[in-house]
Amino acid sequence: MTHQAPLTFAPEVRDALDRGLPVVALESTIITHGMPWPQNLEMAEKVEAVIREGGAVPATIAVMGGRIHIGLTPEALRALAQTPPAEAMKLSRADLAVCIANGRTGATTVAATMICAHLAGIKVFATGGIGGVHRGAETSFDISADLQELAQTPVTVVAAGAKAILDLPKTWEVLETLGVPVIAYGQDELPAFWSRASGIKAPLRMDSPQEIAAAAAMRAALGLRGGQLVANPIPEADEIAQDQIMPVIEQALSEAAAQGIAAKAVTPFLLGRIFELTEGRSLDSNIALVLNNARLAARIASAMAA
Ligand code: PSU
Ligand code: MN
Numbered sequence: 001m002t003h004q005a006p007l008t009f010a011p012e013v014r015d016a017l018d019r020g021l022p023v024v025a026l027e028s029t030i031i032t033h034g035m036p037w038p039q040n041l042e043m044a045e046k047v048e049a050v051i052r053e054g055g056a057v058p059a060t061i062a063v064m065g066g067r068i069h070i071g072l073t074p075e076a077l078r079a080l081a082q083t084p085p086a087e088a089m090k091l092s093r094a095d096l097a098v099c100i101a102n103g104r105t106g107a108t109t110v111a112a113t114m115i116c117a118h119l120a121g122i123k124v125f126a127t128g129g130i131g132g133v134h135r136g137a138e139t140s141f142d143i144s145a146d147l148q149e150l151a152q153t154p155v156t157v158v159a160a161g162a163k164a165i166l167d168l169p170k171t172w173e174v175l176e177t178l179g180v181p182v183i184a185y186g187q188d189e190l191p192a193f194w195s196r197a198s199g200i201k202a203p204l205r206m207d208s209p210q211e212i213a214a215a216a217a218m219r220a221a222l223g224l225r226g227g228q229l230v231a232n233p234i235p236e237a238d239e240i241a242q243d244q245i246m247p248v249i250e251q252a253l254s255e256a257a258a259q260g261i262a263a264k265a266v267t268p269f270l271l272g273r274i275f276e277l278t279e280g281r282s283l284d285s286n287i288a289l290v291l292n293n294a295r296l297a298a299r300i301a302s303a304m305a306a
Pocket of ligand 2: 142143144263266
């Protein structure tokens, strides 16, 4: 028995892809597990609007009723945003096929969104922050599947760096080992999600969407597998300085350890606690950086389509 990937395209996305117009993929775990209702819906709607303003078509990706949806209707987006985290599967490479085969609903992480975007023929994807090497990974072995995915699936991912709750130096080391180009946009230093600075020099720097598009095309021409990570610093007006966010992260991390939070629950728990401890400021910054990444992704997608 052979199967075809069960993709359902929003008509607008199908049309744009058929005509070679710029399309930007968006993930859905950030909606179900990364942000609380109703800010998650506001963010999801705004991010789509920003991509349209940038001259590209947004394609939010999720698994619903056993099909991969490439682009969601406003009603489907709302329904997803209202789904409690416990009811939507958090899908990575490991669980994507099971979720679909069982006819279930799930939100796609960076890894799963890359897989689905590639199946759909979409080359650019905007998110907040990728998963990475968790602190204490030397004993927990908790390393996000996002990193392996960047090494094998040809999609350009625009993020504000890796989430600062992670072990950032180890995350960058693993990406280097896996042969993933990590490109800081417009600065020499890698950004650290809520902050522009990380103190870590970026392995690569680019200053225009055209250069990023050309680099992706060259990777393909050389027959190199995998995508590239564009690390786009949060706008200055929206950042939380490192010395302010770090103590909050430390507290959230020690609470997670004390409560025995593990595996897939770690990232959502930490983001939720940091939201509470900053009285919502971390969420405002998170939304601002996602919008900023969407803007850049639309420009990269346009450069690739040109
Ligand atoms: N970026 C955010 N919020 C999030 C995530 C990213 O601003 O919630 C999600 C992404 O879907 C990413 C996932 O792929 O967290 C990483 O989870 P893990 O560490 O369990 O691999
Ligand atoms: Mn993990």
